[in-house]
Amino acid sequence: MKNLTATDLRHHALRLLRAFWHHLTTPSPGHTPMLGESPRRWARRLPYVVAVIMLASLIPTGIATLVGSFGLVLPVAGALTVAQTMPLLLAISRPLAAWWISAGTLVATAAITARYDQNGGTWPWTAPMILSYVFLLVALALRESRATLLSVWAATVLLTALTTTLGLPRAGDGTTMLLIALSGAALLLGWAVRDRAVARRLLTEQEQISEFERERRTLLEERARIARELHDVVAHHMSVIAVQAASAPYRIAEVPPAAAEEFTAIAGTARESLAEMRRLLGVLRSEESGGETAPQPGVGQLAQLVETVGRAGVPAELTVADGLVEAVPQAVGLSAYRIVQEALANVVRHAPGARTWVSLSSDGPALLVTVVNAAPPERTESLEASVEGTGQGLVGMRERVRLVNGRLDTGPLPDGGFKVAAVLPLDPPDRPDTPRETTA
Structure with missing residues (x-):
């Protein structure tokens, strides 16, 4: 040393x-x-x-x-x-x-x-x-x-x-030693109180950041799922366009050469668009979801959904206006299905056993989707604490509504039940893959 x-x-x-x-x-x-x-x-x-x-x-x-x-x-x-x-x-x-x-x-x-x-x-x-x-x-x-x-x-x-x-x-x-001892104790006490206050403030800030991150993650996950489903919907229509354009010269007699070339160009453009869309949205598909090739659900599958919820202990009734299944576009039908699915899932989690009514009707150029549940039966244990969830189901509903420029109304009822009502235009925007941003 x-x-x-x-x-x-x-x-x-x-x-x-x-x-x-x-x-x-x-x-x-x-x-x-x-x-x-x-x-x-x-x-x-x-x-x-x-x-x-x-x-x-x-x-x-x-x-x-x-x-x-x-x-x-x-x-x-x-x-x-x-x-x-x-x-x-x-x-x-x-x-x-x-x-x-x-x-x-x-x-x-x-x-x-x-x-x-x-x-x-x-x-x-x-x-x-x-x-x-x-x-x-x-x-x-x-x-x-x-x-x-x-x-x-x-x-x-x-x-x-x-x-x-x-x-x-x-x-x-003795006042000299008393002053030294009391001053040390006062500084130590203030130091401890301040450190505890700082720790509580940091914990509160961290909880707020965590809550914000959970909401943001829920929003991003829902948008990613919507984008994947939109890809499937748009891809279906683009595939039909490509097939129809490619087969038109063979199905239609005496097609002029110029028209045949135009059909060929349309088919090629459709195929290129499909390939580009798959490349751009491929990042949204994880390894687990990459094999999702089943048709996307719509209004026609709501009966099966309601039946499944009934087996879970929630008595639900479905009412769909005549001719509405065929009149609803696929993108709007998918949004309606997901809204009803999330609303029924919330009933199962927060009001198990409550009687529920699901109705779909048309109001001019709009689709009215309503899910109403009564108050849960007495002495029925809520599954809210036992079922793990993000608590952000309404975020997904709002994203679905924004997707087609619709409106969403949710809230409790005076009798203890809950209501979810959505108005979805039957003529969706020209670019449904770009949700309109709104501020609350």
């Missing part, structure tokens, strides 16, 4: 003194008044109310103690007491500056009272001064860094030791 020279020791000592002075003179940045960021008005005013109450009790008792115990004249006793207690107000927004004023007043008080006869009081500091200093240190510990708190306590120990041992005509009593 390298031996330290006198120059090295001086260098390290100066560096420690500079760090010590820096922490005593540089407050933490971005100070706002204590509880100043609270949304409640009474909480923002609470520190000032507490400080005023303490001043109202400490100033009279402090003056009376200095006058009665040391015989100080009233102006001097009042000046020392006010200088010691008024920093409590300043500590709400500038605790380090308040500490400097309070510490300087402690030294001045000890120097002045040491030259007066003591009439049964404590020296060098009275009880009101010690209480004022301790409360100020608590406010300081709630606002400043750990290094600053250690520096303040070290400075307190140094000031009390120098005050009671150097250059004064009187030896201190």
